[in-house]
Amino acid sequence: MSGVTETQILNALKNVIDPDLRQDIVSLGFIKDLHIENGRVSFKIELTTPACPVKEKMRRQALDAVMEVANVQGVDIEMTAKVRHAQKKTPRNLLPGVKNVIAIASGKGGVGKSTTAVNLALALAQTGARTGILDADIYGPSLPKMLKIKDRPHPEEGKHIAPAEAFGLKVMSMGFFMDEETPVVWRGPMVGMAVEQLLRDVEWGELDYLVIDLPPGTGDAQLTLTQKVPITGVVIVSTPQDVALADVKRGINMFRKVDTPILGIIENMSYFLCPHCGHRSEIFSHGGARKQAEDFGLEFLGDIPLDGAIREDADSGIPILIAHPDSPQTQKYREIAARIAAIIATQGFEGSSFPQIVVE
Ligand SMILES: Nc1ncnc2c1ncn2[C@@H]1O[C@H](COP(=O)(O)OP(=O)(O)OP(=O)(O)O)[C@@H](O)[C@H]1O
Ligand SMILES: [Mg+2]
Known part of the structure; x- marks a missing residue:
């Protein structure tokens, strides 16, 4: 036999x-x-x-x-x-232990970039992947509050800084070192330098995914960042109202010009889900991001509803993925995170296979 x-x-x-x-x-x-x-x-x-x-x-x-x-x-x-390295080999890799860097960007502020970044990072972490999140939004760092971090890291002279930990994530934010009351005026190159320092001086250890919450917009600061940090791919968050705006287009073109792959677009606050009956209403002309993605030859990664619980949980310091793990909203984040991981895995095999045409 x-x-x-x-x-x-x-x-x-x-x-x-x-x-x-x-x-x-x-x-x-x-x-x-x-x-x-x-x-x-x-x-x-x-x-x-x-x-x-x-x-x-x-x-x-x-x-x-x-x-x-x-x-x-x-x-x-x-x-x-085993998560494979998909990073471009930059001559000076600031993040040797980090396999993939996912940058979350938006054409303008207030579209829910940080909320999306946090929940996607948590969704990745909950699959068992070693995940960190970096708040590169030095204009308005929000992670310390969104993740209710009390124990801030204490940098010591000449030593690497240990990131804070929250809900299984390693967390670093400019907010840890800034005075909340004092507004900071940064010029683009300074942002790049500050973020470079955060990357270089922080003991990230081995990570499968590092999610970076970029500053809003796609100007100088973002450009500097993409040159300093080996970004595996960018995820663009937009709302139904702003997808058609020139900002988003400009952002897409900027990333393409500097050869940073765009993983796709998420439409946030896309439709309204009634908390009582679950009815879905399209308050704005929903679906704009899907159309926009098609026009740009980008993948549409999914839509997230405008939802009171997402906001309340974010404000309370316990993101919806933790506070309401079985909700349909949480499921949405999980699906999008899985899709992003799948795209990155593909990229790891084939190199950058993204169309890099600049749309005029
Ligand atoms: N899907 C959603 N449903 C309801 N509220 C949301 C949703 N996404 C984000 N919000 C809320 O919208 C506000 C802005 O979100 P957030 O801070 O994540 O945006 P942002 O793009 O990071 O803003 P900024 O440009 O200031 O960094 C927050 O109060 C947040 O709780
Ligand atoms: Mg933000």
């Missing part, structure tokens, strides 16, 4: 295709530690992100494929993940 060979198993597994990478899981090198003993087959499937939305489906397909091989008595599959 037995007689099951590795080749038979691998051939069977070649029928399982990763929907994002559009290749079979054997060619992608996902199969690890394959053992066959008396017809019992065991192996690991090592995904590129723990946030993989099709994890369970893939396990099921692999199981079915192997069970069809003659003489197989049983199959034992362990799903694991």
Whole structure:
């Protein structure tokens, strides 16, 4: 009996295709530690992100494929993940332990960039990925309040600064070192320098994802930042009212000109979900970002409703992902985070495959 060979198993597994990478899981090198003993087959499937939305489906397909091989008595599959580096190799990488940097940007202020950044970071962290968040919005740092951080880091002369921790995230914010009462006037290059210092002097350790909440707008400051920081990809947040604005277009063109890939657009405060009956009303002409994304050849990553709970939870210092983990709004953030992780995983394999055309 037995007689099951590795080749038979691998051939069977070649029928399982990763929907994002559009290749079979054997060619992608996902199969690890394959053992066959008396017809019992065991192996690991090592995904590129723990946030993989099709994890369970893939396990099921692999199981079915192997069970069809003659003489197989049983199959034992362990799903694991190892996030791969997708960063451009910059000559001076300020973040050697950080595998992927996701920058959250917006054409203008107040569109919910920080709220989105925090909830997406938490969604990534909850999949088991080591995640940090950096508040690069030195004009109006909001993370200390949004994550209710009491224990601020205390920099010591000549030493790396340990980031604060909140809800499983490593957190660093300019707000930790600024006087809340004093408005700060920064010029673009100064922002870049300040943020560079935050990156260089902070002990991030090993991270799968570092989410950066960029300052609003897409001017000088943002430009400097993209040159200092090895950004894997940018996520643009916009609201239905501002998608059509020239600001967003300018932002997209700026990132493209400096060769920073744009992962896609999120429409925030997209529609209103009635807290009582769950009815969805389109208060503004919803769907503008989807259209905008299409026009620019960018991916539409999803929409997030205008929702009282999102605001209240953000204001209370316990983001909705923690305060209401089972809500439909939380589900939205989780889906978008999974999509972002999937795009980055694809990028890690193929290099930057994003269209880099500048739209006039
Ligand atoms: N989907 C949402 N539903 C309801 N309120 C929201 C939503 N997203 C954000 N908000 C609220 O909108 C306000 C602005 O959000 P936030 O601070 O995240 O925006 P921002 O783009 O980071 O602003 P800034 O440009 O000042 O940094 C906050 O009070 C926040 O709670
Ligand atoms: Mg903000």
